[in-house]
Amino acid sequence: MYSQTEKQRYDGWYNNLAHPDWGSVDSHLVRKAPPSYSDGVYAMAGANRPSTRRLSRLFMRGKDGLGSKFNRTALLAFFGQLVANEIVMASESGCPIEMHRIEIEKCDEMYDRECRGDKYIPFHRAAYDRDTGQSPNAPREQINQMTAWIDGSFIYSTSEAWLNAMRSFHNGTLLTEKDGKLPVRNTMRVPLFNNPVPSVMKMLSPERLFLLGDPRTNQNPAILSFAILFLRWHNTLAQRIKRVHPDWSDEDIYQRARHTVIASLQNVIVYEYLPAFLGTSLPPYDGYKQDIHPGIGHIFQAAAFRFGHTMIPPGIYRRDGQCNFKETPMGYPAVRLCSTWWDSSGFFADTSVEEVLMGLASQISEREDPVLCSDVRDKLFGPMEFTRRDLGALNIMRGRDNGLPDYNTARESYGLKRHKTWTDINPPLSSPRRLRDADRICFENERNGIFYSRGDRRAAQDYPLGTS
Numbered sequence: 403m404y405s406q407t408e409k410q411r412y413d414g415w416y417n418n419l420a421h422p423d424w425g426s427v428d429s430h431l432v433r434k435a436p437p438s439y440s441d442g443v444y445a446m447a448g449a450n451r452p453s454t455r456r457l458s459r460l461f462m463r464g465k466d467g468l469g470s471k472f473n474r475t476a477l478l479a480f481f482g483q484l485v486a487n488e489i490v491m492a493s494e495s496g497c498p499i500e501m502h503r504i505e506i507e508k509c510d511e512m513y514d515r516e517c518r519g520d521k522y523i524p525f526h527r528a529a530y531d532r533d534t535g536q537s538p539n540a541p542r543e544q545i546n547q548m549t550a551w552i553d554g555s556f557i558y559s560t561s562e563a564w565l566n567a568m569r570s571f572h573n574g575t576l577l578t579e580k581d582g583k584l585p586v587r588n589t590m591r592v593p594l595f596n597n598p599v600p601s602v603m604k605m606l607s608p609e610r611l612f613l614l615g616d617p618r619t620n621q622n623p624a625i626l627s628f629a630i631l632f633l634r635w636h637n638t639l640a641q642r643i644k645r646v647h648p649d650w651s652d653e654d655i656y657q658r659a660r661h662t663v664i665a666s667l668q669n670v671i672v673y674e675y676l677p678a679f680l681g682t683s684l685p686p687y688d689g690y691k692q693d694i695h696p697g698i699g700h701i702f703q704a705a706a707f708r709f710g711h712t713m714i715p716p717g718i719y720r721r722d723g724q725c726n727f728k729e730t731p732m733g734y735p736a737v738r739l740c741s742t743w744w745d746s747s748g749f750f751a752d753t754s755v756e757e758v759l760m761g762l763a764s765q766i767s768e769r770e771d772p773v774l775c776s777d778v779r780d781k782l783f784g785p786m787e788f789t790r791r792d793l794g795a796l797n798i799m800r801g802r803d804n805g806l807p808d809y810n811t812a813r814e815s816y817g818l819k820r821h822k823t824w825t826d827i828n829p830p831l832s833s834p835r836r837l838r839d840a841d842r843i844c845f846e847n848e849r850n851g852i853f854y855s856r857g858d859r860r861a862a863q864d865y866p867l868g869t870s
């Protein structure tokens with residue numbers, strides 16, 4: 403009976419039975435290289451280094467609209483944001499908030515047009531474990547507020563209470579509006595992030611947001627489209643399971659659909675996204691390895707995987723059912739990202755998820771280079787008092803916040819040779835393999851009692867449900 407199959411927890415605990423906390427919510431980020439806090443314990447690194455906005459203006463400013471050199475699409479770029487959100491959330495402020503300033507140079511073209519010379523971008527240090535950061539033996543360690551596993555926490559959240567607000571408790575489905583196409587709005591006031599909408603410069607009601615599992619999902623229409631796609635996939639699977647097993651309870655159908663959605667997500671990330679993103683495939687799976695730690699490293703979180711930010715396009719195209727590109731009401735061919743921050747719910751009034759995904763798939767991503775497009779480098783959303791920020795400057799600040807060492811020290815810590823020239827740079831990556839092989843509940847692990855047959859594993863790639 404399916405109800406006797408193990409149900410994966412939402413908070414990531416007990417995936418590894420010998421180390422039940424591995425990969426769980428609120429674990430430390432993993433420190434693989436020595437920290438370089440300026441006091442050796444917790445103070446931000448780089449107190450004497452230049453302002454990160456200055457660095458961003460020097461190294462990350464460039465023309466918008468230069469296309470990917472490898473024909474990568476905008477769909478791939480934004481799927482990267484899904485992958486990041488699925489495994490890490492470690493940049494949110496702690497409590498009480500620790501404020502720092504990113505200095506802005508006089509006459510900065512974006513932030514100080516009147517040449518007053520008294521402007522700065524606010525920066526909040528990330529939440530950390532309060533038992534750390536008290537001595538050089540135990541430097542500050544930031545925490546990951548998502549599970550490190552690819553376990554659908556992006557879709558189902560990391561807590562059962564939150565997830566229960568999303569469930570219909572009827573035939574295993576998640577709540578949607580009447581036509582089943584969009585999730586319900588957040589009238590229950592689940593604590594989704596609700597940044598002020600920069601285009602109107604004020605906070606809007608949290609009840610307008612779509613109720614989804616990750617608090618960040620209403621940030622932009624592309625990431626929102628992916629979340630809705632997976633929610634629909636869950637409900638589609640639930641309907642199919644109900645047809646095959648009319649006697650199953652709501653809970654059984656829900657858990658079966660959830661397992662298969664997670665398996666689909668693992669399959670797409672590991673075997674489609676990663677090869678397209680990295681240009682190489684992982685070696686064949688040869689089984690679950692219980693001694694591999696799955697935790698997300700500081701260097702991955704604050705630097706390496708933020709590489710995806712260079713591929714973000716300044717706007718997104720939409721295509722209708724006849725494949726025609728759809729113009730905005732003002733006659734523009736694309737919707738600017740900076741006009742949609744935290745306002746995506748209105749966006750879906752005249753646009754469908756399919757139109758967004760078709761548009762993204764037909765659009766080339768920005769070039770893989772140090773340049774960030776202006777919508778995120780100059781016009782990223784911010785807090786109320788400063789509704790536009792610079793993502794490039796934030797990224798470097800986050801590295802200082804986490805006490806990241808310099809690039810060559812980091813390389814040495816990973817057993818790599820120091821680089822002597824810029825052209826030496828070509829880093830091999832191992833963390834995606836760790837995420838797959840260390841996951842006991844991975845869809846390819848035949849011994850986990852969840853996905854035990856070849857047919858089950860195929861279900862992750864190609865449903866209908868078969869005979870399970």
Ligand code: HEM
Nearest residue numbers: 479482483486490491492493703707708710711714796800
């Ligand atoms: C429009 C698209 C995106 C926006 C607006 C965005 C914005 C942000 C912001 C505001 C942060 C936190 C910055 C901080 O305070 O430290 C962040 C973190 C991050 N981003 Fe993005 N991002 C986008 C796409 C991507 C993509 C495509 C990738 C990777 C392929 C990515 C990877 C990451 C990672 C790994 C983090 C650290 C996660 C965390 O600690 O919470 N992002 N992003």
